[in-house]
Amino acid sequence: MSAGIIQEQVASAITNALLQAQQRGSLQSAHFPQPVVDFPKREEWGDLSSSVAMLIAKQEKRPPLEVAHVIADQLQASCTFLEKVSVAPPGFLNVTLRPDCWLSVLEEIERTGDRYGHSKIGQGQRVLLEFVSANPTGPLHMGHGRGAALGEALARLLRAAGYEVDKEYYINDAGRQMKLLADSVYARYLEMHGRECSFPEDGYHGDYIKTLAQAMDREKSIHLLTLNPEDARRECGQWASHELVRAIKEDLAQFGVEFETWYSEASLFSSGRIQAALHDLEQRDLVFTQDGATWFRSSRFQDEKDRVVCKQDGDYTYLASDIAYHFDKVRRGYEWLINIWGADHHGYVPRMQAVIKAFGYGDDCLRVVLVQMVRLLRGGKKVEMSKRAGEFVTLQDVVDEVGADAAKFFFLMRRSDTHLEFDLELAKKQSAENPVYYVQYAHARLASLFRTAQERGFFVSSVGGAPLSALVQPEEIRLIKQLSSFPGLLEASAKALEPHRITFYLLELAGFLHVFYYKHRVLPPRVDDAKEESSGEPDHDEESSALVREVLSRELTMARLVLLKQVQTVIKNGLLLLGVSAPEKM
RNA sequence: GCGCCCGUAGCUCAGUGGACAGAGCAUCGGCCUUCUAAGCCGAGGGUCGCAGGUUCGACCCCUGCCGGGCGCACCA
Known part of the structure; x- marks a missing residue:
């Protein structure tokens, strides 16, 4: 429903007309729905229109058109700011306002200025909006850009709607991907120094890994070759992830997106929050041990099966981190959690909902917004990318080429859950086509x-x-x-x-x-x-x-x-x- | 096999259960002696994937099928 002041005015006028008609006995219903007031499909039908007559026709046990006439007569009699009230099949109520009514809109805009359109529907509710949250294993790419633009816009939109929003980036700086990053950088480092080494099977192949190794060589005081391989790897991992997080922050800042908090997954381990969260669940019999692993009873909360949180080898799974992380989110006082995820993670949603419910919160406490892939085009032709080979168009590339404004606008031109085509040539064009x-x-x-x-x-x-x-x-x-x-x-x-x-x-x-x-x-x-x-x-072509x-x-x-x-x-x-x-x- | 998302004009896509389904691009044809032409106007173009159902009314809700994408780990 529209909440513009004019629409509200007309809606309440209709409500009044309904009640008056009810009092006079020309309408029978005890209750009426909130009338929906909208622009009619064609301007010549009037300024605003409502379908309320069709909605209540059933409870009135009369044809919609007849009900519409009753309301129209009442409106006409009691409402002075309406110039014309008409009825159209199958039961639309069309109204034309006195022209000066519209002028109050201009007053409202002037009065509220940069707050025009803002509302209080959020009632100050505290929202944690988590987005991007890419592994610090490489630069951000196009897909992350879409998530970033969406997150930033949502934050602003929700704030305008009266929510208190914090933006958060969850840094996945623990686990297998980080280990691979460390190994990849170390391998490049050894390579640089002419040492024999085999590059890790699933390592990161991008040139930025070499750049990191070189920068490390230049800026680190300790020579890694003097360390044992284990320590050297750890050094590489820490250095690389730190540098990559820094680069990601810079990319996002240039894109015009900043976060209130950067939350480290690794900190969940060091602070004992993982054990604490699991312990909390265990006390309520929502965690059990079987086959040498520890499981979360997510199936109790509409997930299709129970999930492992601690593997046979003693390592925690990604889910364990997420349990602790989301537990921490609600403990920090957020009433509503919004996560923006790549659509390829949609299968993970029921699991995460189960986590929230396990901690005693309702379905609506967590909302996951899924973002579909971006297909990059250049003049209508697809730009091929291969993450495996480290060849992909980064967010930075796009911002450099088309600018942050155009990039954001393009990312926000489609519903988030549909594929997006992003044409670099079009985004750059300085014409009405853009x-x-x-x-x-x-x-x-x-x-x-x-x-x-x-x-x-x-x-x-x-x-x-x-x-x-x-x-x-x-x-x-x-x-x-x-x-x-x-x-x-x-x-x-x-x-x-x-x-x-x-x-x-x-x-x-x-x-x-x-x-x-x-x-x-x-x-x-x-x-x-x-x-x-x-x-x-003299004008000959007046007509044309x-x-x-x-x-x-x-x-x-x-x-x-x-x-x-x-x-x-x-x-x-x-x-x-x-x-x-x-x-x-x- | 199971689950989620998508099928709307040649292309890319809008469309809280309401009226004859819209926009941009592309195609074709016009408009600069005007406060910014980075603009405007006009034309053609449709079985809203298919079939049922619910409803006074369905692109929208329900069921089934067809086609495309993505998931279904003691990976993240």
């Missing part, structure tokens, strides 16, 4: 307009001081309507954890702006322009021109400037939620 520029250009265009206006002595006034009744053109009303639906959009996007809706909204709003801008002038032509025009030939010939009074200029100011505010608010900049100049 969606990110299309939206940013709308913002910059307005900034430029305001600069010119100021030079010419037109200052954007406050909404209250502007002659807004001059705003009657369809393109103007359409803009205001679109602005009015922004709060509802944010609420729905936050509830669904779907920032891509904001992307689509902005493209639409920018489109409306560009159309308006093309059809109408805001500032009067300069004196010399006017002279040119009058000395020019899309431009609206209109008298541009000072009032109209002032009113349009105020309207466009609010448009600019909303574009900016939207872009900032996506983590994309709103440039003043392009």
Whole structure:
């Protein structure tokens, strides 16, 4: 449902009409649903429409159309801000507002400014949003970029919806992958010094491993060749993971994504949290021993089978870390946990839900958002990647080539659980074909307009001081309507954890702006322009021109400037939620 | 074999159970003496994978099938 102030106003007017009709005995129901108020599919049907009559037709035991008429009559009688109320089959209620109603939207935007659209639905609930969390075994790639953009946008969106959000990166700095990293670096190190060695079977082959070994040789005071292989390996592992985490932080910072906390998996071991968490479960008989391994009774919580947490060889599994980690999350006081995972881990979700339930929390305490793969294209042709051979396009490569803004916008143009095609050529293009520029250009265009206006002595006034009744053109009303639906959009996007809706909204709003801008002038032509025009030939192609010939009074200029100011505010608010900049100049 | 996700215009994708299913790209044809043409306008294009069901009403919910992706470890 939309929560824009106009939509709310109409919804409550309908509710009132329902209750009044009920009192007068023309409706029978004891309870009515909250009326859904939306834009009708076609503008000519009215400003707003509601399907409430069809929803209650059944309980009223009357045809929807008849119910709609009852509501319409009541609305018409009691509601002064509606210019027209009509009914359309099969039972839609269409209303047209008095034009001045829409102007309150502009006041609302001016009053709330960069908080326009924000809500309190989160009620200050504390949310831990964990994302990216890539192993520090190499640089971040495209897929991580998508997760990073989504996480950042979600954090901003949820904060705007009244949640208290912390962003966290879980560093997988323990276990097999780290051992492989250590071995790989050590092998390159030995190689560098002409020592014979065999490169580990599943090691990391990328050139960055050689770079790490070289940097280590340069910057470390101890010579690794003087150490025994075990110590040398450990040195390599620690150095490499430290360096890679540092590089990952840098990449993310350049991408415009920062975290409140970086949580080390290794710290779960050293602090004894793993044993503590497992002990907690054991006391409630949710952990048992069999075949020399320790198991978690996840099957009690709708997982398909029990899972090993400590192997026969005494090592903990990844799940053990996750149990301890998520236990710690809720113990730190977070009421809602959101994890953003690659879709290839979806099979892991029931297990993790079982963990949460085992600690006594409900299903809705943990929400896992899955992110599908990114297919990288260049001018329509697939860019081949092979992680095995260490050949993949890094996030850094993409940011360098197309910029952080374009990259983020592209990552947020699709629902997260569908595959995404990312065309580097398109993302770089500086034209209307490139969606990110299309939206940013709308913002910059307005900034430029305001600069010119100021030079010419037109200052954007406050909404209250502007002659807004001059705003009657369809393109103007359409803009205001679109602005009015922004709060509802944010609420729905936050509830669904779907920032891509904001992307689509902005493209639409920018489109409306560009159309308006093309059809109408805001500032009067300069004196010399006017002279040119009058000395020019008489207009032959009046018909063919899309431009609206209109008298541009000072009032109209002032009113349009105020309207466009609010448009600019909303574009900016939207872009900032996506983590994309709103440039003043392009 | 079991589980999850996806099948919507030539391509990439939107579409909280509501009206004649939308956008961008691509194709074709137009618009710069205008406050930013990084812009605008017009045209063509569809069995919403298939078949049932629920509903006053289904692209949306349920069941089955077909096609694609991904999972099903004492790996992470």
